[in-house]
Amino acid sequence: MAVARDLPILIVDDYRTMLKIVRSLLQQLGFTNVDEATDGQSAYAMISGRDYGLVISDWNMQPMTGLDLLKRVRSEPKTAKLPFIMVTAEAKAENVVAARQAGVNNYIIKPFTQAVLKQKMSAVLGEI
Amino acid sequence: MSSAQEEAGGERSLLLAYIRAARGALAELGPNHLRVERLPSAANEIGMIVETTESAANLIMDAADQILNLPADTEIQAYRAIVEEKCLAMLEACAFQDLTGQRSTKVIETLLHIEDKLGKLAALVGDDEEPVVQPRDERAGDDVLLNGPSMPGEGVDQDEIDAMFA
Numbered sequence: 001m002a003v004a005r006d007l008p009i010l011i012v013d014d015y016r017t018m019l020k021i022v023r024s025l026l027q028q029l030g031f032t033n034v035d036e037a038t039d040g041q042s043a044y045a046m047i048s049g050r051d052y053g054l055v056i057s058d059w060n061m062q063p064m065t066g067l068d069l070l071k072r073v074r075s076e077p078k079t080a081k082l083p084f085i086m087v088t089a090e091a092k093a094e095n096v097v098a099a100r101q102a103g104v105n106n107y108i109i110k111p112f113t114q115a116v117l118k119q120k121m122s123a124v125l126g127e128i
Numbered sequence: 129m130s131s132a133q134e135e136a137g138g139e140r141s142l143l144l145a146y147i148r149a150a151r152g153a154l155a156e157l158g159p160n161h162l163r164v165e166r167l168p169s170a171a172n173e174i175g176m177i178v179e180t181t182e183s184a185a186n187l188i189m190d191a192a193d194q195i196l197n198l199p200a201d202t203e204i205q206a207y208r209a210i211v212e213e214k215c216l217a218m219l220e221a222c223a224f225q226d227l228t229g230q231r232s233t234k235v236i237e238t239l240l241h242i243e244d245k246l247g248k249l250a251a252l253v254g255d256d257e258e259p260v261v262q263p264r265d266e267r268a269g270d271d272v273l274l275n276g277p278s279m280p281g282e283g284v285d286q287d288e289i290d291a292m293f294a
Contacts, residue, residue: 017185024193060274067270091283095273096292107289110277116286123293 003125005030007053012036012043012069013087014061018110022056022087025114029121029128040064044072047079054125059088059095067102074103083124087112153252157245170238173231180231184224191217 009031011022019036026034035050037043041064043057055073059066066086073079086099087108096107106120122128191214198207265272 015182017182017189020186020189024189024196028196060276065270065274067273089277090273090275091278091285092273092275093284093288093292096284096289098270098273100292106293109286109289112286 001126003121003128004053006033007031007125008050009034009054009056010037010043010046010050010052012038012040012055012057012061012066014038014058018058018087022117025117028114029118040066040069040072043069047073047082052082054083054085054121056085056087059086059090059099067099070099070102070104085120085124087117149252150249153245153249157242157249162242166238166241170235173235177228177231180224180227184221187221188218191215191221 009026011019011026011034013019013022016038019038023034023036026032035046035052037046039061040057043055044064046052047055055069057066057069064072066088070084070086073082073084080103083105084103085106085108086104087110088095089110091109099107105124108116108120118128195211195214198210202210267274
């Protein structure tokens with residue numbers, strides 16, 4: 001079954017330019033129900049208040065990193081299974097391992113293309 | 129004067145000469161000039177690089193968005209004119225590469241200047257051997273995982289990450 005295009009998606013990045021890029025790429029894929037947060041803390045507050053179908057988050061943010069956000073999301077029964085994709089410039093193997101151990105569903109290295117985003121979203125959510 | 133006194137006097141002269149040379153090298157390093165002018169200037173250049181690239185990226189994305197969101201029934205001549213106008217805007221925005229390149233060069237010059245002066249100072253005080261021990265990373269926990277974009281050849285690529293998720 002195809003993924004509903006009205007799926008609520010939260011994108012998290014401290015660079016507004018990246019938020020704009022990801023939003024545009026999602027829009028071209030047909031996803032328009034997109035919210036934005038600029039750090040892990042505000043993202044967590046938003047996740048607590050709305051049932052998102054996917055979180056796409058940067059890692060390197062302050063005061064709460066994307067990894068901290070992921071761990072917090074996984075620690076709450078209500079959001080423990082929320083699909084979570086990390087999009088980051090952190091490209092060391094130990095980063096990927098740490099994110100996997102924390103329960104990330106997929107991991108994208110910046111810079112990336114729309115094709116890669118679509119592929120990883122399909123891997124997490126089902127065919128797009 | 130005894131030979132012991134002569135020896136002490138000689139050592140004192142050597143020590144004074146060493147101190148004078150060290151003071152000269154420190155003066156040449158120009159710590160106050162670095163602190164007041166060159167380092168703040170380099171920090172400003174880096175700030176401008178961030179600002180310039182963000183502005184250019186936004187301009188390019190806005191132009192692309194406007195093209196992608198043109199109504200499907202736009203008449204072909206009007207469509208062509210808008211696409212040409214927006215593509216030109218994107219090309220113009222790409223001038224950021226030149227601007228940020230020049231700013232980066234200034235920052236690199238400051239770093240090379242400091243490296244050169246510190247190298248001379250290190251040689252003077254006899255600290256010219258390669259450091260054996262790397263500076264300790266004081267970070268702990270997950271913080272050690274935050275290192276920013278990797279340099280070419282470091283880290284893993286998307287294919288290797290995909291393999292870890294397979």
